[in-house]
Amino acid sequence: MKAVLNDIVIAEAPQEDLIRIEGNWYFPPESVNSAHLEESATPYTCPWKGECQYFSVKDEDGTLLQDRAWSYPTPYPTAFDRVGKDFSNYVAFWKDVKVVD
Template identity: 35%
Template sequence: MARERLTPGPEHPITVEPAGGRVVVRAGDVVVADSESAQILREAKYPPVVYLPLADVNSSMLRDSASTTYCPFKGEANYFDLVVDGGVSEDAVWVYRDPYDAVSTIAGHVAFYPDRVQMQTEVAAAR
């Protein structure tokens, strides 16, 4: 069965832009990710979501999950469990491995549920 595939527009806008600074993600006192190449996805009335390049995430703390979800605007999301200091936060991180064209720049990037980690952003200084 074919899944519904929708294109962002005036009724459901989606934008993706560089975060413009450094983003550090921690689970407790442990740094999970540190990036100066993060992107912010803004979708309709949802809170903005920060996507970080997978290359800037400590991959030893990610464990593949069997969970998936589907968004008709972005595609299929796959999940990772976050494993830190022996503790596991199931499905705490997601990735769109093959996102739809409108959000193709988030390919190779992951997002964290904000209630599972602490995210600190530092805005780049104007030059």
């Protein structure tokens, strides 16, 4: 599967390597092209997953789309039981970034 923004592949991995949480596909950290992500200072803590790290996504022109990606660097241990596996640092994307087969 691929995470694509304006024909730029931001992440790519086989579906079996992704994790589906609350309707969002989370890509393994090694499958993400970090050159297109910039850490955001936007704070958020999910009540069951833990502290979130947001990222702005850069398109080919260098335009930043604020907070269009996120991950959980250190999820709560109880979240692993709920999800069924460790999703630390996996990255999910907002609707501007299309996840396709």
